[in-house]
Amino acid sequence: MPIADSSDDDVPFWRLFDALPKCHVLIEQCPVSQLQSSLDMVLWEPKPLQLQLVPAKRDMVFRPRGEVSKQAVLRLGEVVSKSTGVWGEMESIAKGNPRLEQLRHNAVSTMVGSKANSTLNSYLPYTVKWSKFCEEFGFQEYPASNAHFIFFIEDLIGKAKEKRNKSGVVTTAVYAVDFVHGIMGLPKPGAEACIKLMLESARKALARPTVRKKPLTQEVVWKLIKHFVPDMAFYTLNNLRFAVYCALAFVLEARFMDIIDVCPNNIVDYGDRMVVFLEMTKTDQYREGAFVPFMNSGEPQGAYALVEHLLDVLPVGQEGLSIFRRVGWGHRKGEFFRNETMSYTLVSDGIKEALGAVGEDPAIYGLHSFRSGAKSHVDKKQKDLPVGERIPERLSNKHGRWTGNSKAALGYNEDDSDDQLLVPTVVQL
Numbered sequence: 001m002p003i004a005d006s007s008d009d010d011v012p013f014w015r016l017f018d019a020l021p022k023c024h025v026l027i028e029q030c031p032v033s034q035l036q037s038s039l040d041m042v043l044w045e046p047k048p049l050q051l052q053l054v055p056a057k058r059d060m061v062f063r064p065r066g067e068v069s070k071q072a073v074l075r076l077g078e079v080v081s082k083s084t085g086v087w088g089e090m091e092s093i094a095k096g097n098p099r100l101e102q103l104r105h106n107a108v109s110t111m112v113g114s115k116a117n118s119t120l121n122s123y124l125p126y127t128v129k130w131s132k133f134c135e136e137f138g139f140q141e142y143p144a145s146n147a148h149f150i151f152f153i154e155d156l157i158g159k160a161k162e163k164r165n166k167s168g169v170v171t172t173a174v175y176a177v178d179f180v181h182g183i184m185g186l187p188k189p190g191a192e193a194c195i196k197l198m199l200e201s202a203r204k205a206l207a208r209p210t211v212r213k214k215p216l217t218q219e220v221v222w223k224l225i226k227h228f229v230p231d232m233a234f235y236t237l238n239n240l241r242f243a244v245y246c247a248l249a250f251v252l253e254a255r256f257m258d259i260i261d262v263c264p265n266n267i268v269d270y271g272d273r274m275v276v277f278l279e280m281t282k283t284d285q286y287r288e289g290a291f292v293p294f295m296n297s298g299e300p301q302g303a304y305a306l307v308e309h310l311l312d313v314l315p316v317g318q319e320g321l322s323i324f325r326r327v328g329w330g331h332r333k334g335e336f337f338r339n340e341t342m343s344y345t346l347v348s349d350g351i352k353e354a355l356g357a358v359g360e361d362p363a364i365y366g367l368h369s370f371r372s373g374a375k376s377h378v379d380k381k382q383k384d385l386p387v388g389e390r391i392p393e394r395l396s397n398k399h400g401r402w403t404g405n406s407k408a409a410l411g412y413n414e415d416d417s418d419d420q421l422l423v424p425t426v427v428q429l
Contacts, residue, residue, distance in 0.1 A: 069112075072120035075127065076183060077108045084142050085184030111183045118257065123176035129156075130177050143186045144177060146194055153198045160206055167206040171199060213366040216373035221250045223358040224351065225301050232300050232309065237335045238327045241342070242350050244310045245324060247303035249370035251294040252276060253400035256344055256367045264311055264319040272296050274304060278401075292399060375400055 080087040094100035134141040139148040178188040228243035229235045266277040275293045296304035322341040352362035382390045
């Protein structure tokens, strides 16, 4: 890059940096040792040197929310096109006016987007089941009659008993039909007392003891990482992404939905640590609690090193796409990252297969086991520390995005067998 023309002798050298407005971000991300050596070689304007060595949160590039599920918009768009409820009124008003007709069309996506795509994907199968049930018996689909809807719920309860399903299948069906009624501006059948009684009975009839998945210990997480990436000099893209998932899910105490959409733009490297912006977290209860740091442990297969390697091999110019991408293979270029994000099933199956390979029972663990394992690990580490050296509860909760006195956190912690004997040791005959 040419710095200056010979005729520009009267232009101060340091003015050339004015043409690089983003240079401060690059400097802020440099390790302090490299930064000082670089500055010694540059002639700056003679004024006090003031550098912000920690990049501000505003320097991150935040990604806009993803598009609403096209499948959900298409399916529910077919329902509202029947001109039922508020949509019939809107159709009569917009008729003959192209602009209002377009607004009516866009309103479908806007209303459907009130729910997360994961929620919409769970609702859609039940709206289809309700439609087929109505078609089978000649019932009116929308608005749903209480009597017809009770028949539908009873049919679902019977099938759930046969398949030994929990009551969630019935509850989700009611929520799904309620959601469509809400879009249409119609009274929700789930709000009726008779439907509530059916749901309450379903919960009792289909109830089973809760068997929580076992937390993953730090030792098991290490075994998983070393199974996927035995040597940092030789690894496949397929295994590297699984190793990074295991590491991040543990050190960030993260759910699947918290980290699966993390992209390079959400990560800032400070040298001694990285900070990840969890834009999809549903548990951020604290100021800037969605910005979660993890340390550079110096381990060649630690979380910091793994993420650094993954960022290095990701395609350039795709910083807005997830770091957890599907991997393809071609005869010419071998392994390559596709644009699609890994699904829950793909991640779960890959990690369960690895658990079996390292001698663990895959049936007792789930993806949530990383979060519960990290929470248990932190609490166990502090058990024998003096009170003054323990991590403040607020900071521990902030890292895991827990509310104070969280009931969910109580269910995540796994007590040692020795700890469980503390009370029986005192209370005995």
